[in-house]
Amino acid sequence: MLPIMYSFRRCPYAIRARYTLALLDVSVELREVVLRSKPQALLSLGGRSSVPQLIDVKGARYPESLDIIFWALSNSNKPKMSCALWPQSMVQKSKVIAWIKYNDHFFKYWLDRYKYADRFPEFSEEYYRNKGEVFLKRLNKRLEENDFLFGNEICLADVAVFPFVRQFAAVRPDWFEQSEYSHVKTWLNGFLNSHLFSAIVMKKMPAWEAGQEVVLFPAY
Numbered sequence: 488m489l490p491i492m493y494s495f496r497r498c499p500y501a502i503r504a505r506y507t508l509a510l511l512d513v514s515v516e517l518r519e520v521v522l523r524s525k526p527q528a529l530l531s532l533g534g535r536s537s538v539p540q541l542i543d544v545k546g547a548r549y550p551e552s553l554d555i556i557f558w559a560l561s562n563s564n565k566p567k568m569s570c571a572l573w574p575q576s577m578v579q580k581s582k583v584i585a586w587i588k589y590n591d592h593f594f595k596y597w598l599d600r601y602k603y604a605d606r607f608p609e610f611s612e613e614y615y616r617n618k619g620e621v622f623l624k625r626l627n628k629r630l631e632e633n634d635f636l637f638g639n640e641i642c643l644a645d646v647a648v649f650p651f652v653r654q655f656a657a658v659r660p661d662w663f664e665q666s667e668y669s670h671v672k673t674w675l676n677g678f679l680n681s682h683l684f685s686a687i688v689m690k691k692m693p694a695w696e697a698g699q700e701v702v703l704f705p706a707y
């Protein structure tokens with residue numbers, strides 16, 4: 488029996504959870520969910536039935552992407568990758584968390600408004616984009632000297648943030664392409680062009696149905 492993860496292919500929270508599982512080579516049964524028609528098995532867990540969610544083999548529930556990421560870190564047999572993702576030093580740990588919070592609370596807020604500017608008519612799309620650019624500027628500065636946010640090795644902050652930057656870039660791809668954020672572009676493309684991302688993390692699969700064959704993730 489395997490832990491079960493409910494997921495949605497395009498969800499940035501689910502992408503960061505799947506990316507971490509794939510990096511750490513931690514296996515789960517993946518259940519692809521259609522958000523407008525969630526399966527009963529997910530709804531019957533009760534509470535907020537957002538994705539991603541993970542239920543481990545003992546039945547413990549991990550209802551948020553970061554819960555799943557930390558669960559994966561404690562269930563991985565890849566110590567080198569675990570240490571790169573989640574450094575030993577408390578100071579480094581708190582800096583990693585600060586970047587994730589900055590993304591989840593600040594950048595995500597403006598990203599949603601930029602993406603759906605027609606639903607937030609108080610201000611223009613450009614206004615929302617400018618707000619999001621405050622984050623992109625800091626990210627770009629950070630990536631000027633190193634390949635990743637905390638040096639030349641990938642860490643959790645990179646994994647947790649890039650799916651949201653991917654969405655921001657996709658709102659107006661031409662604008663993003665000609666923007667000044669060259670280091671962010673290189674960093675993002677490193678993820679998007681990788682085999683791990685395109686063939687494993689973003690692999691398309693049909694919506695899960697009760698009783699179907701188990702879909703193993705990551706699958707190579």
Ligand SMILES: N[C@@H](CCC(=O)N[C@@H](CS)C(=O)NCC(=O)O)C(=O)O
Nearest residue numbers: 498499500536537538539551552553
């Ligand atoms: N804080 C949650 C957010 C997850 C989230 O908002 N997921 C969206 C999809 S991207 C969702 O499930 N929306 C449908 C719902 O909340 O019922 C996490 O980190 O996992």
